[in-house]
Amino acid sequence: MARIHAFTVDVEEYFQVAAFESHVSRGQWETLPLRVEANTRRILELLARHEIQATFFVLGWVAQRFPGLIREIVSAGHELASHGMAHVRVTGQTPQAFLQDARTSRELLEQTAGVAVTGYRASTYSIGSANLWAFDVLAAAGYRYSSSVYPIRHDLYGWPGASREPFWPSGVTGEGVVEIPVATLQVGGRRFPCGGGGFFRLYPYAFSRWAWQRLNRREGFSGVFYCHPWEVDPGQPRISGIGWKSRFRHYLNLRRMEGRLDALLRDFSWGRMDQVFAGVIDSRSLGQENS
Numbered sequence: 001m002a003r004i005h006a007f008t009v010d011v012e013e014y015f016q017v018a019a020f021e022s023h024v025s026r027g028q029w030e031t032l033p034l035r036v037e038a039n040t041r042r043i044l045e046l047l048a049r050h051e052i053q054a055t056f057f058v059l060g061w062v063a064q065r066f067p068g069l070i071r072e073i074v075s076a077g078h079e080l081a082s083h084g085m086a087h088v089r090v091t092g093q094t095p096q097a098f099l100q101d102a103r104t105s106r107e108l109l110e111q112t113a114g115v116a117v118t119g120y121r122a123s124t125y126s127i128g129s130a131n132l133w134a135f136d137v138l139a140a141a142g143y144r145y146s147s148s149v150y151p152i153r154h155d156l157y158g159w160p161g162a163s164r165e166p167f168w169p170s171g172v173t174g175e176g177v178v179e180i181p182v183a184t185l186q187v188g189g190r191r192f193p194c195g196g197g198g199f200f201r202l203y204p205y206a207f208s209r210w211a212w213q214r215l216n217r218r219e220g221f222s223g224v225f226y227c228h229p230w231e232v233d234p235g236q237p238r239i240s241g242i243g244w245k246s247r248f249r250h251y252l253n254l255r256r257m258e259g260r261l262d263a264l265l266r267d268f269s270w271g272r273m274d275q276v277f278a279g280v281i282d283s284r285s286l287g288q289e290n291s
Contacts, residue, residue, distance in 0.1 A: 005223045007054040007270040014230035016087045018124040019246035037066045039229030050265040053077045055273040057121040060085035060105040067112045074113045079272040081119030089126035102141040122148035128159035135169040139176040149181040152193045166280045174283045183223030185211045196226040201253040205260045232258045
């Protein structure tokens with residue numbers, strides 16, 4: 001039986017990715033050409049053609065500069081969620097600083113769009129076994145769910161020991177926030193990433209289609225896919241001085257990305273995080289009522 005999966009977009013600029021941190025200082029952000037507004041609209045148009053609603057995890061930095069874009073996202077029926085204020089990894093923040101960042105970004109998005117914001121995604125999937133305190137902070141900041149874990153091994157991120165299914169970091173169903181990880185595929189005892197980003201651009205689309213077909217046939221839960229607006233922008237300015245690995249990861253198959261997304265949206269069923277996972281997210285309210 002085909003399942004409905006969650007389609008998500010991390011709304012950030014091309015120069016804000018983790019791979020460029022040592023090459024583009026935050027002081028340079030205001031001097032570089034901004035392309036996130038036009039690129040996000042391209043994704044909005046793509047989703048509209050397929051009549052699909054998705055979840056947009058938006059940086060507060062973007063919302064401050066393009067409030068009209070944030071309102072467009074919401075008026076089109078998509079879920080608005082937080083990606084933090086300025087793409088700072090949780091691993092580089094104290095609990096106090098993270099609380100301020102998470103709370104400020106949620107309040108900014110809510111004030112900008114006039115809707116409740118209940119979902120959060122950490123920059124560079126920077127929540128894992130070494131900073132589980134972050135989930136308690138998110139609950140204190142007013143969130144109901146997180147999608148901040150990619151349960152794979154990677155040099156920039158990943159928590160390979162995490163569950164592939166939605167789980168409660170508190171260990172108690174309905175207590176705190178629920179974590180809804182990005183999709184992976186389990187084959188022969190090995191775990192493969194298939195939830196989007198650079199892997200989606202790296203793999204031939206035939207592999208991605210096979211992976212999601214397998215998820216539909218064999219898994220008992222919905223998956224989470226993600227992409228970025230800059231991934232549909234092959235004309236973006238090139239960052240100079242970066243290493244071959246960062247260059248390969250960032251610029252690989254940008255010209256093919258929009259076509260692949262179009263095929264993915266056509267081949268499978270998609271929805272918003274808060275609707276696809278409504279049952280598990282709402283169990284927090286049930287847990288609070290019974291406490």
